[in-house]
Amino acid sequence: MSASFSIRPLRPADAPAYRDLRLEALQSSPEAFGSSYEEEAPLPLETIQARIPVSGPNAIFGAFAADTLVGMAGFAVYERVKARHKGVMWGVFVTPEWRRQRVGKALVRQVIDHASRHVIMLEAAVGLTNERARRTYHDLGFKPYGIEHKAIRIGEVFHDEELLYLDLQKPEGA
Ligand SMILES: CC(C)(COP(=O)(O)OP(=O)(O)OC[C@H]1O[C@@H](n2cnc3c(N)ncnc32)[C@H](O)[C@@H]1OP(=O)(O)O)[C@@H](O)C(=O)NCCC(=O)NCCS
Structure with a gap:
């Protein structure tokens, strides 16, 4: 059976569902955020x-099963003039029943598609031991370029992150 869901940018009216899913994400996967x-x-x-976001390039995409928010992924463009060609994917989460x-x-595909209309470099960071997310990102073209040691601290435990980029610039003539 293939599960049916649809993806669209969140709107202000989605705030209660967004808050619930975001808090679920932070509580259940603290090392991922x-x-x-x-x-x-x-x-x-x-x-x-x-x-x-309600205007401009930044967006939070929600995956909806019927009317229920079951997943989300954010996109934000760097603000400084010399960095506005770059964006970051953040806050990727799918509720366990929908994994x-x-x-x-x-x-992630939706973020990449959207990002390609606004920036030429898309960045992401993923827990080094987070095999599912790493595989998802690698499969969709993200390349690792480094490791941030002790990127996240939860109590006395540190978590390393793999830093990723996706070059969205089309080769000349393509
Ligand atoms: C990472 C996450 C978003 C993936 O969501 P998902 O809807 O389950 O992902 P998909 O079904 O699209 O699977 C994507 C790929 O991940 C891998 N994967 C997913 N679940 C897996 C599992 N249980 N075991 C091994 N690999 C798995 C597979 O490579 C899969 O691709 P394939 O089905 O084409 O082989 C989800 O597991 C999640 O929310 N995790 C907790 C939060 C988190 O880690 N967020 C990322 C922060 S950087």
């Missing part, structure tokens, strides 16, 4: 809502 549950759980809904059904890949 730079932010923490403790930092985000107390934030008022308006703050979360204000983080959903292994290609939702993650579809979300």
Whole structure:
């Protein structure tokens, strides 16, 4: 059976569902995100809502099964003039019941497609031991260019991250 879901950019009205899924992500996979549950759980809904881009190139894509948000992936462009050709993919998460059904890949593909219209370099960082996410990103063309040692600290445990890039610039004449 192939599961049915659709992907679209989140809108301000999605804020409650976005907050729920984001907090689930931070709680269940703390080593996969730079932010923490403790930092985000107390934030008022308006703050979360204000983080959903409504114009410009930045976006948070949501995967919906019927009307339920089951996955998400963010995209943001660097703000400084000399870095505006680069963007970063962030906050990739699929709720456990929906994993292994290609939702993650579809979300990452959506970010890549969207990014290719706004930047020429797309960056991402992934836990070095996070085989599922690494495989997803590598399969879709991301190349590792380094390791950030002790990138994330949770209590007394440090986690290394693999740094990735995807060159979106078409070769001349292509
Ligand atoms: C990483 C994550 C987003 C993948 O989502 P998903 O919807 O399960 O991914 P897909 O079904 O599209 O699978 C993508 C690839 O990951 C690999 N993969 C997925 N689940 C796997 C598993 N249980 N075991 C081994 N490989 C797995 C496969 O290579 C798969 O590609 P394939 O099916 O074409 O072989 C999801 O596992 C997740 O949310 N994890 C917790 C949060 C996280 O780690 N986020 C990434 C932060 S950088």
